[in-house]
Amino acid sequence: MARAATTADAFNAVAEPQRRRILDLLAGGERSVTELVDGLALTQPQVSKHLRVLREVGAVHVRDDGRRRLYRLNGPALKPIHDWVKAYEQTWEDRFTAMDAVLDQLRQQEDDDGGNG
Amino acid sequence: MARAATTADAFNAVAEPQRRRILDLLAGGERSVTELVDGLALTQPQVSKHLRVLREVGAVHVRDDGRRRLYRLNGPALKPIHDWVKAYEQTWEDRFTAMDAVLDQLRQQEDDDGGNG
DNA sequence: TTGACATATGTCGATATCGGCATATGATGT
DNA sequence: ACATCATATGCCGATATCGACATATGTCAA
Numbered sequence: 001m002a003r004a005a006t007t008a009d010a011f012n013a014v015a016e017p018q019r020r021r022i023l024d025l026l027a028g029g030e031r032s033v034t035e036l037v038d039g040l041a042l043t044q045p046q047v048s049k050h051l052r053v054l055r056e057v058g059a060v061h062v063r064d065d066g067r068r069r070l071y072r073l074n075g076p077a078l079k080p081i082h083d084w085v086k087a088y089e090q091t092w093e094d095r096f097t098a099m100d101a102v103l104d105q106l107r108q109q110e111d112d113d114g115g116n117g
Numbered sequence: 118m119a120r121a122a123t124t125a126d127a128f129n130a131v132a133e134p135q136r137r138r139i140l141d142l143l144a145g146g147e148r149s150v151t152e153l154v155d156g157l158a159l160t161q162p163q164v165s166k167h168l169r170v171l172r173e174v175g176a177v178h179v180r181d182d183g184r185r186r187l188y189r190l191n192g193p194a195l196k197p198i199h200d201w202v203k204a205y206e207q208t209w210e211d212r213f214t215a216m217d218a219v220l221d222q223l224r225q226q227e228d229d230d231g232g233n234g
Numbered sequence: 235t236t237g238a239c240a241t242a243t244g245t246c247g248a249t250a251t252c253g254g255c256a257t258a259t260g261a262t263g264t
Numbered sequence: 265a266c267a268t269c270a271t272a273t274g275c276c277g278a279t280a281t282c283g284a285c286a287t288a289t290g291t292c293a294a
Binding site for chain 2: 251252253254255256260261262
């Protein structure tokens with residue numbers, strides 16, 4: 001055993017900036033591979049491979065359209081990420097960050113007092 | 118040039134399941150490394166290394182406490198993730214997924230109709 | 235069938251990642 | 265100084281990742 005998590009889940013799929021860009025573009029509606037290539041200034045194989053990863057985690061759906069393949073966003077695949085991170089949302093809401101600042105202050109003083117004096 | 122994004126941002130830091138577990142535990146309050154080791158059934162170097170990554174992206178803060186080091190969650194570092202994924206939230210809200218189902222249905226029929234008959 | 239277009243896949247090289255183990259660093263108490 | 269506890273780092277091996285390039289597969293039009 002030498003490595004653990006791979007690209008096989010939404011978190012990893014989305015950790016790649018280019019893949020986020022792809023999703024952001026797809027959020028605007030169905031796009032062909034070529035349209036993504038043009039819109040993102042990436043090479044075609046690059047886009048196809050990223051799309052594969054996104055497909056494998058269910059973040060996008062494809063349908064055939066003549067010689068093109070139209071990719072479409074599948075939002076629900078991102079829900080686990082949202083759910084997870086949502087639990088932390090309160091930690092940066094104003095009241096809480098203010099409270100945290102106070103607590104940090106107190107801890108700082110504790111450290112200073114304990115260390116010297 | 119051969120590789121691109123690394124562990125240097127919150128998205129990547131959080132893509133690792135063990136690191137999410139660490140954050141989840143820290144959400145319950147300050148913990149020492151040993152407490153994390155015990156609580157997560159990981160080896161001590163494993164935990165220290167993951168904490169390093171989390172530190173580097175600002176997801177946790179440390180303070181010294183005698184021979185221990187107490188780690189604390191720093192929620193705001195996760196805000197970029199939340200902000201990004203929030204834009205997709207509507208895609209899995211009931212009304213929208215229902216609408217999507219209908220659209221998929223229509224596309225499916227289009228494909229069937231166009232491909233044969 | 236041939237050729238152009240659209241997309242997917244394979245290979246390669248450089249590098250990053252993760253776990254495991256050993257070891258270094260640092261603080262505490264005696 | 266020494267032993268012990270607590271944590272961080274270094275090195276290794278296995279593997280995954282990403283970009284670049286070439287090439288395979290598939291579709292359409294003439």
